[in-house]
Amino acid sequence: MPHDHPDHDHDHHDHDHDHDHGPFHHEGMSPSGHPYRHDNDSPLTYWQRMEIAVRELLIDKGRITAAEIANQIEAMDARSPTNGAAVVARAWTDPAFKARLLHDASAASREMGFDIGPLNLIAVENTADTHNLIVCTLCSCYPRNLLGLPPDWYKTRAYRTRAVREPRAVLREFGLDLPANTTVRVHDSTADMRYLVLPARPAGTDTLTERELAALVTRDSMIGTGLPLRP
Amino acid sequence: MTDWDGRRWHDMGGQAAGPVPMESHDFALWEKRVDALMVLCGQKGLFTVDGLRRALEDMGEEAFETYSYYERWIAAVNQNLIEAGVYATEELAARMAEIAARGPTYGEAQDG
Incomplete structure (x- = not known):
């Protein structure tokens, strides 16, 4: 595999010889709950x-x-998917914000205090009959300012090639088997144009707070390779 | 006539491929540094993301299959900085030789 890292060694737990100076220290566990590589x-x-x-x-x-x-x-x-999740949860609870997000996702995200930089960000909404999926067929463009750095699989040949050719088959590999009558829209990102999926709010969440809703929003649900968790 | 369809190697959307490898890893410090250097060089106008992309694409498919993501990125960052006249190839070579003499691990060699 092009992005395989054979030197990865989870068993070598020794954090103490990081000679980095300055405010950054990479200790303990990563935001995704894995030990850092050594x-x-x-x-x-x-x-x-x-x-x-x-x-x-x-x-x-x-x-x-x-x-x-x-x-x-x-x-x-x-930066981690919790940033994007906060944006999604706000859109689920505030119709005016949702309208602004769908109109200009960069501006709406900045409104919440997120640094979007010069990115043109477009939010694409999943509905009862439409599912959205994002990819970058040319390289690895990703809404990194809202989700953090992309997972390795997003950058692989297999995902880049097939997401636009057979998205339903790719989604099944992620455990998402969409009904045949669901429209699938695949959005090919560029360096200047990044997408974020606004997943549909799960049923049975009427009583949840915005914060509780955000906890249901997974990284993959904002890429389109997954759905939000159910409460 | 050739079978070339007019697309360069990186323009791979729609080609056939095997299953998506569901792998990921947390980035090492040196990889995060490469990412930071790219962002900062862009902010300071030393080169653009298009310059990075051009160098990555010119490396060709074999580099894509052989080297890891941030290995290709540091090569592309370096190429753009040399082209921009920030330092010369000879300076890079001399510094890399000096770094090799500091020690056998990244931890020992990372700070001069």
Whole structure:
């Protein structure tokens, strides 16, 4: 597989030789509940040496500071599907917000305090008869400012090629078997245009608070490869 | 005549492929640094995401199949920075050699 990482070693729990300086410390468990990888004590690769060299040259030449790099990593680490879930839950509970989200998802997300950067973000709404799915066939474009970095499978050849050719078969691999009369719309992202699926609010959630609703919104439900959890 | 359909290798939408591998991993520090460097270089106008994409696409399909995502990204970031005149190839080579002498692991080599 193109994105396989054979050096992944979950059994090597040793967090203490991270020599990173600055505000970012990657300790404990990740937001997805996995231990962080521990490449810091595996043999130095050619590409890791290139990363170190490029970073140091940029710093030496005054183009970027070490603090800026640490801050950017911290900002990216803080982005996770819970951001998107908060937007979805707001749309489920506030019809005026939902209308603004469907009109301009970048502006509506900024309204909630999320840094969307220069992204053009479009929210596509799942309804009783339509299901939306997002992909980037050309590379790996993803609503990273709202969901964090994309999962590896999103960047694989298999997902990129097949999501637009046989989306129903792909969805079945994710455990989602849609009725034949459901319309499936696949949205191909670009660097300048990212999509977010607004999943349909699950039945039986009338009494839930916005916060409780957000807990039902999974990452995959906002990509379209899944549905929200049921209460 | 050739069988070429006019699409470059990365324009793969609609081709046949096997099952989606349901794998994921949490990113290592060096991978997060590559991502941060790309974002910051873009913010500072050193190159654009289009420049990154062009370098990634020019690497070709074999690189896509051989190297990991952020391995390809650091190569593309580096190429764009050299093209922009931020540093020279010789400076990169010298620095990479110096880094190799610091120690055998990323943890030992990561800070000069």
